[in-house]
Amino acid sequence: MKQDVRALSLDELRAFFIEQGEKPFRGNQVYQWLWQKGIHDFEGMTNLSVPIRALLETHFSINHIAIDTQQKSKDGTLKNAVRLHDGLIVESVLIPTATRSTACVSSQVGCSLDCTFCATARLKRMRNLNPDEIYDQVMAMDQQSRMYFNRPLSNIVFMGMGEPLMNYKNVVAAIDKITDPSGMGMAPRRITLSTSGIPKMIKKLAEEYPKFKLAVSLHSARQSIREQIMPFAKTFPLEDLLEALHYWYDTTKSRVTFEYVVWEGINDTAEDIDALVAYCHQVPSKVNLIQYNSIGDAQFKQASNAKVAEYQQALESKGIVVTIRNSRGSDIDAACGQLANKTQV
Ligand code: SAH
Numbered sequence: 115m116k117q118d119v120r121a122l123s124l125d126e127l128r129a130f131f132i133e134q135g136e137k138p139f140r141g142n143q144v145y146q147w148l149w150q151k152g153i154h155d156f157e158g159m160t161n162l163s164v165p166i167r168a169l170l171e172t173h174f175s176i177n178h179i180a181i182d183t184q185q186k187s188k189d190g191t192l193k194n195a196v197r198l199h200d201g202l203i204v205e206s207v208l209i210p211t212a213t214r215s216t217a218c219v220s221s222q223v224g225c226s227l228d229c230t231f232c233a234t235a236r237l238k239r240m241r242n243l244n245p246d247e248i249y250d251q252v253m254a255m256d257q258q259s260r261m262y263f264n265r266p267l268s269n270i271v272f273m274g275m276g277e278p279l280m281n282y283k284n285v286v287a288a289i290d291k292i293t294d295p296s297g298m299g300m301a302p303r304r305i306t307l308s309t310s311g312i313p314k315m316i317k318k319l320a321e322e323y324p325k326f327k328l329a330v331s332l333h334s335a336r337q338s339i340r341e342q343i344m345p346f347a348k349t350f351p352l353e354d355l356l357e358a359l360h361y362w363y364d365t366t367k368s369r370v371t372f373e374y375v376v377w378e379g380i381n382d383t384a385e386d387i388d389a390l391v392a393y394c395h396q397v398p399s400k401v402n403l404i405q406y407n408s409i410g411d412a413q414f415k416q417a418s419n420a421k422v423a424e425y426q427q428a429l430e431s432k433g434i435v436v437t438i439r440n441s442r443g444s445d446i447d448a449a450c451g452q453l454a455n456k457t458q459v
Pocket of ligand 1: 229231232233272273274275276277278308309310329330331373375404405406407408409450451452
């Protein structure tokens with residue numbers, strides 16, 4: 115099988131051309147086509163001679179993603195079903211607001227974790243995405259944003275399918291290209307990694323990539339409750355998470371955002387609210403109260419607006435910043451927790 119040309123670094127591409135008796139700057143040209151212009155085939159690399167394109171063809175392939183289907187929500191949100199070279203599918207979502215275009219990107223096919231309220235967790239984890247498969251999703255949505263909204267992407271959130279910190283190496287390799295001035299050149303502070311809370315990997319991220327934004331899917335600050343709805347949390351208890359978040363803040367000076375859904379009968383008591391306020395008090399943080407998007411499980415029901423307001427008041431009275439996020443794209447199953455390749459099933 116031919117090697118995917120996009121597994122090569124710029125230096126390796128230059129070395130390839132030297133080996134072939136060509137000028138090394140050909141490597142820079144190929145790199146630009148691949149990473150700045152997002153081209154999918156060697157034929158389109160028009161500043162290279164025909165024999166050089168043929169040379170590339172005999173040595174390499176380009177395993178580019180293909181957009182299989184696109185669905186558009188009433189609210190303008192665009193969901194892509196993305197076909198990978200081996201036929202597997204992931205989903206990615208472009209979310210426009212008046213001033214911004216946010217790309218919500220997948221990092222795994224399925225997910226390593228087992229959150230009971232999330233549709234993606236019901237798919238088995240098939241594999242990690244490669245760096246270029248992550249990059250391609252971003253590039254495709256950048257093009258869509260330019261086409262539909264006349265502007266480039268403004269933000270990227272790793273809130274699609276999968277747990278980004280369980281595919282750390284490939285996620286950061288993709289982001290290196292996304293932030294590289296010879297790639298898309300996006301500022302790291304416009305990129306948010308959302309994790310269910312893997313303490314060791316949060317520390318590693320703090321050390322290696324302190325400029326990214328971090329979001330943690332908390333959903334309960336009581337260990338006994340969190341374990342019920344997010345069973346993997348037995349392995350990663352709240353105390354260890356807190357310790358890692360201290361490390362994150364000390365290293366990056368950037369506040370974590372806690373993502374939190376309030377469910378009726380699950381985390382809607384005064385005790386739950388107090389636990390969250392106490393947890394937030396221990397580390398500089400903000401809270402994003404997100405709306406539950408139904409995945410057809412009777413066990414989970416969004417709490418009333420009054421309950422959500424109680425949470426908000428309790429947090430704000432202690433000086434903790436709270437935002438209430440309305441869901442986007444739920445009519446096409448594009449909202450948080452709903453990505454499950456339904457159109458393919
Ligand atoms: N695995 C990462 C990335 C996924 S982000 C993480 O857990 O953070 C997707 C966000 O949507 C997470 O905060 C997740 O907890 C939340 N979520 C999952 N299912 C949901 C649902 N049905 N309704 C609303 N939010 C949900």
